[in-house]
Amino acid sequence: MSNLIKQYFPSLTEHQQHQFDALYDLYKEWNAKINVISRKDIDNLYLHHVLHSLSIAKFISFVGRTKIMDVGTGGGFPGIPLAIFFPEVRFLLLDSIGKKIKVASEISTAIGLQNVEFAHSRVEKEKRTFDFVVSRAVMSLPELVKTTQKNISSQHKNALPNGIICLKGGDLTHEIKPFTNKVKVIPLTTYFNEPFFETKHLVYLPIIK
Template structure:
């Protein structure tokens, strides 16, 4: 938690309490259902929680907006983002039922009232969202194809609705090119915000619908 507070010093007492519970909750759940690499569970705060929160360094969701975390796995980046943005509606989606179960149990345990979960694939969803967030799910061209119809045409932020993805910088650059010349993307290196070596190769990439 010290690393989290280093970069997010203005968290409320509720947010600090919710974030502080994640370590023990995921350690316990991971011993039953492997949602995080067992070799990496000890790095849950820098490699998973803070990594997820990195999106908030480049973009702020408005209260009342709707965000889908596609391929949430055990709840990343959705759960840390839902803690940061308590007045934003998050739907955390994964095709694997046991991962959805862990995500819902963790959300319930820390009292997250702005999180829903669903076992589904993107093409099965009928809701509309302002933004889709993802972490290590699929290449950008696939993400765009999967989510185009479920991203709302009603824009309420300073940038058009679209996708925010957490990726490696090299991969993100290649995938942005693969979208074609007509696509608009922005890449934000995480090393601009975080000092840890882990973030030297990480970025947030945005692409419009």
């Protein structure tokens, strides 16, 4: 496993370490067939994709039986790293592009994840409810709220109210303006020291019904 992950998450079990270790070869193999990560970026898998995804685990420790939908998961980010980290949490990884879901599903099976299911679908068609929706730069926050607030359960079980947690980069001023009084924006440099994270943020918007 990349020492980077262990550095920031030293309490991983041996099983989790093995699962994280396996990701590089699996993504490299699958990415050669179906491009889910920029080919020049595959060597940065642990920094740019795995650790980036795990910033959500720095922000909140989900309790067991929490249900999470990863919208626009692509090759499985942030869903697969989070599913490794939170084995007692249930994840739905959703994407409208079938070949990307295939890669995420195959990798999930290869590392033995038991807490993940997959949907080749558009989020607008998903009717089930979840405690949290997570995503990584898939769409603007207003659009994400519009398409997923129907999926947020009104029954809360975590330390934070149910809602949307997304990972974004750049200037978010315009995007978060409609939610100024409710949204929380955390620079990822709060959690990680690497320069890659200097322009990256975690955005949390509670959805109270």
